[in-house]
Amino acid sequence: MVLEPSAVNLRDPLGRPSVIRPGRGHAMSGVWDRDEAAIFVESVFGKHQGEIYAYLLRMMRDPEVAADMTQDTFIKAYKNYATLEKPENARAWLYQIAHRVALDEIRRRKIVRFLPWSGEARGSAPSAEHLVMEARLSGDLQRALERIPERQRAALLLAELHDLTGLELAAALGVSHVAARALLTRARESLRQALAAEREADALADAARDAARDPGRPAEVDR
Amino acid sequence: MSPRLRRRPDQWADAHERARARAGERLDGPLGLAESTWLDEHLAGCPSCAAVAAAYEADRQALRALRDDQPEPPRDLWARTAAAIEQLSLDSGAGVEATSNEQRRRLLNGLPLGAMSAVAVVVVVIGATILSNGITQRSSATASDAAGAGASPVVSNGPPDVASGPGAEPTPFKVGAGDVAWIDSGPNGVAFSTAQVTEVCPAEGASGCPAISDQSSRTLALSSRTRTIIGSPTRKQAVAIAEDTTAGDRLIVVQLPRPNTASPSPPATASASPSVEPSNVASEPPDASSLPSEGPSPSVMVSESASPSPLQTPEPTTAAELAIASGIQVVGESAAFSSDGAWFAFTARPGDGSAGPDVWVWHVGAPKADRLTDDGASYFASWSGDRAVVSRPVDSTATSSDAISVLIDPATGDTQELGKLWRPMVDPSGRFAIAWEGTVERAHDTGTWVPGRGRLALVAWSDDGDTAGPKGSDDQHVVTDKARGDFDVRWDETGEWVAVWVGDEREANIGRLTLYHVDTGRERLETAKDAPAEVPALPGFSIGSSRLAWATPRGQGGEGSRVQIAAWSNDGVGIVESSPGEDVRIIR
Numbered sequence: 001m002v003l004e005p006s007a008v009n010l011r012d013p014l015g016r017p018s019v020i021r022p023g024r025g026h027a028m029s030g031v032w033d034r035d036e037a038a039i040f041v042e043s044v045f046g047k048h049q050g051e052i053y054a055y056l057l058r059m060m061r062d063p064e065v066a067a068d069m070t071q072d073t074f075i076k077a078y079k080n081y082a083t084l085e086k087p088e089n090a091r092a093w094l095y096q097i098a099h100r101v102a103l104d105e106i107r108r109r110k111i112v113r114f115l116p117w118s119g120e121a122r123g124s125a126p127s128a129e130h131l132v133m134e135a136r137l138s139g140d141l142q143r144a145l146e147r148i149p150e151r152q153r154a155a156l157l158l159a160e161l162h163d164l165t166g167l168e169l170a171a172a173l174g175v176s177h178v179a180a181r182a183l184l185t186r187a188r189e190s191l192r193q194a195l196a197a198e199r200e201a202d203a204l205a206d207a208a209r210d211a212a213r214d215p216g217r218p219a220e221v222d223r
Numbered sequence: 224m225s226p227r228l229r230r231r232p233d234q235w236a237d238a239h240e241r242a243r244a245r246a247g248e249r250l251d252g253p254l255g256l257a258e259s260t261w262l263d264e265h266l267a268g269c270p271s272c273a274a275v276a277a278a279y280e281a282d283r284q285a286l287r288a289l290r291d292d293q294p295e296p297p298r299d300l301w302a303r304t305a306a307a308i309e310q311l312s313l314d315s316g317a318g319v320e321a322t323s324n325e326q327r328r329r330l331l332n333g334l335p336l337g338a339m340s341a342v343a344v345v346v347v348v349i350g351a352t353i354l355s356n357g358i359t360q361r362s363s364a365t366a367s368d369a370a371g372a373g374a375s376p377v378v379s380n381g382p383p384d385v386a387s388g389p390g391a392e393p394t395p396f397k398v399g400a401g402d403v404a405w406i407d408s409g410p411n412g413v414a415f416s417t418a419q420v421t422e423v424c425p426a427e428g429a430s431g432c433p434a435i436s437d438q439s440s441r442t443l444a445l446s447s448r449t450r451t452i453i454g455s456p457t458r459k460q461a462v463a464i465a466e467d468t469t470a471g472d473r474l475i476v477v478q479l480p481r482p483n484t485a486s487p488s489p490p491a492t493a494s495a496s497p498s499v500e501p502s503n504v505a506s507e508p509p510d511a512s513s514l515p516s517e518g519p520s521p522s523v524m525v526s527e528s529a530s531p532s533p534l535q536t537p538e539p540t541t542a543a544e545l546a547i548a549s550g551i552q553v554v555g556e557s558a559a560f561s562s563d564g565a566w567f568a569f570t571a572r573p574g575d576g577s578a579g580p581d582v583w584v585w586h587v588g589a590p591k592a593d594r595l596t597d598d599g600a601s602y603f604a605s606w607s608g609d610r611a612v613v614s615r616p617v618d619s620t621a622t623s624s625d626a627i628s629v630l631i632d633p634a635t636g637d638t639q640e641l642g643k644l645w646r647p648m649v650d651p652s653g654r655f656a657i658a659w660e661g662t663v664e665r666a667h668d669t670g671t672w673v674p675g676r677g678r679l680a681l682v683a684w685s686d687d688g689d690t691a692g693p694k695g696s697d698d699q700h701v702v703t704d705k706a707r708g709d710f711d712v713r714w715d716e717t718g719e720w721v722a723v724w725v726g727d728e729r730e731a732n733i734g735r736l737t738l739y740h741v742d743t744g745r746e747r748l749e750t751a752k753d754a755p756a757e758v759p760a761l762p763g764f765s766i767g768s769s770r771l772a773w774a775t776p777r778g779q780g781g782e783g784s785r786v787q788i789a790a791w792s793n794d795g796v797g798i799v800e801s802s803p804g805e806d807v808r809i810i811r
Contacts, residue, residue, distance in 0.1 A: 192282060
């Protein structure tokens with residue numbers, strides 16, 4: 001017997017097809033045990049909140065937004081507990097939810113930007129935290145990361161900073177293993193080009209500054 | 224050849240591209256022996272590829288160095304999360320009201336239909352603070368309580384005092400709502416107006432509140448009477464559904480004037496109508512001819528005789544009208560642009576009524592709209608991302624049938640089945656929809672379909688067709704069980720506010736409009752104090768940017784229709800209205 005997802009009130013976190021299908025054990029019982037789900041979420045929160053928050057912060061670059069989205073991630077984990085097939089997949093599954101939360105927010109912002117009457121939902125003045133964050137992350141690298149498409153950025157962050165490998169990475173990104181690897185390869189190339197562009201811009205700015213500082217001296221090129 | 228990636232060598236443009244891709248891949252896992260050897264040989268003889276490979280490795284090290292900056296999540300994160308989860312868990316317990324958050328409970332109330340006007344609730348605060356910045360702040364000239372020219376109105380610090388007696392002075396409060404645009408068709412043409420909504424009044428005191436102040440008013444080059452006008456997300460253009468006298472409807476693309484915010488002349492007041500002569504246009508709505516200009520103008524209207532001409536210098540748009548469809552009858556009120564503005568979809572049948580309704584789409588920029596379906600029984604419901612949600616009866620030969628919805632990609636025609644819902648109106652975040660759950664019936668005299676037995680309700684939405692009912696009891700998410708006329712549902716950009724218009728069964732041009740707040744955590748509809756609830760409204764309203772705008776039907780005494788705007792902020796929901804117009808249509 002196959003239980004329809006709706007029979008146990010399962011919903012994909014963001015309403016898209018999930019690569020992690022309804023868990024057999026939970027779904028077959030037809031019961032969504034709320035207590036069990038709450039205990040589970042509490043335990044994974046303790047273990048993974050730091051890295052999930054870090055991932056979302058690196059994606060969104062706004063501590064307040066990242067905190068809201070982390071909360072959202074764990075609430076969705078609670079609601080969709082029954083879709084977790086094996087407890088040992090919990091980490092990749094949490095990243096999958098967080099990744100979708102992030103993409104959804106990014107997509108939403110893109111949509112909102114089209115509306116003429118929209119303002120930024122959050123205060124436009126950067127918070128102190130935000131400024132610290134800016135200073136902490138290497139400027140060029142961070143700007144380059146921002147320039148590459150968000151899925152590629154996510155793949156790089158998850159692979160290099162969050163140690164997701166192989167199937168975990170694929171699950172978190174919601175794509176096949178082969179596609180995840182291809183995405184990562186494209187991401188490396190995009191980052192290389194974006195960094196080269198950033199550095200070139202920096203070099204030009206430096207040259208202009210040097211010239212301005214020492215107007216008596218002709219440009220280096222002339223010598 | 225690597226066994227991992229089953230690419231054939233001829234898929235690479237050249238050896239260098241292959242080498243670079245392989246160099247990247249090698250960082251994520253070993254290549255096959257042959258490919259690895261090939262790569263090493265290539266890199267040894269190709270300095271530029273070797274440089275790329277070195278850059279990949281250096282970038283990886285730079286990325287990994289970011290690990291040292293492990294940010295600390297806020298300390299209260301678990302407390303917040305746990306509270307939200309507890310709330311969810313309590314909510315889902317057999318529809319029992321949650322009790323853990325007394326204050327929230329006091330503020331908000333999931334209301335059964337019909338009881339909404341009797342219960343006092345205070346507005347919820349939404350996260351978005353949207354300011355119409357860059358626009359000159361006008362001093363609000365209040366007519367009734369002239370508290371001194373130029374004086375700022377009192378801004379209430381808390382929610383509007385609901386206990387104040389009927390004689391209390393209205394206290395306008397500021398809102399940061401977006402502009403509202405509308406057109407007003409008179410014999411001399413179509414006036415296009417926009418208004419900035421900076422302050423509103425609690426509903427009790429609305430009659431003493433200043434009227435809407437127009438930002439600008441221009442004429443719009445529209446030759447036919449416009450029944451409906453839908454603005455694109457960019458607000459640069461709009462699709463007008465105009466009634467040709469003989470040949471049915473025409474869909475015309477018009478360029479909208481930019482609101483002239485930098486106008487040196489004082490902004491016009493709410494008299495947007497270019498003329499008040501009795502209209503002799505045949506297709507005017509009832510009572511169209513009985514509106515003299517000097518008709519009872521409300522005492523609240525801002526009278527700025529200093530600016531005698533309410534119109535800016537008329538600037539008809541120079542762009543020619545582009546008719547994207549003609550000779551059709553547009554069915555229903557669901558026509559809409561996709562959220563990215565790339566597509567426009569609507570439901571229409573042949574002008575002579577020879578066939579049933581189908582869904583049409585216009586790819587913005589194309590010369591014509593095209594029919595997307597051809598079964599003669601399809602309705603456009605809403606957009607879900609860039610795909611159209613289309614509904615149809617399961618058995619279009621029957622007089623009563625279950626409904627089914629599908630998602631259609633307008634670019635490719637790819638179709639995906641969704642489930643048994645009629646006209647689900649999907650929110651912009653894709654989490655919820657408001658849809659008719661039940662049967663549809665064939666309307667007697669036409670080939671159209673109307674809701675039969677069932678209910679219009681909030682459902683949890685999923686693009687893969689899993690549309691479970693939300694938590695809680697029915698009265699927390701059912702809008703109505705009677706929608707024999709048309710209905711129209713529009714969400715604001717946050718997906719937290721939704722307005723539902725339910726048409727009158729007999730009089731197609733009048734319906735009742737209700738604004739709901741959606742508690743996304745508890746998955747239910749709420750109404751806020753002073754928010755419009757079942758107010759009479761013409762079809763066609765605009766929601767977004769912390770405000771809802773609609774037009775009232777003409778009054779019994781021949782009073783023209785007015786633009787009404789409900790706007791919400793931390794101070795509550797308030798209302799402001801325009802002075803009467805001739806034939807007002809909100810630009811959706």
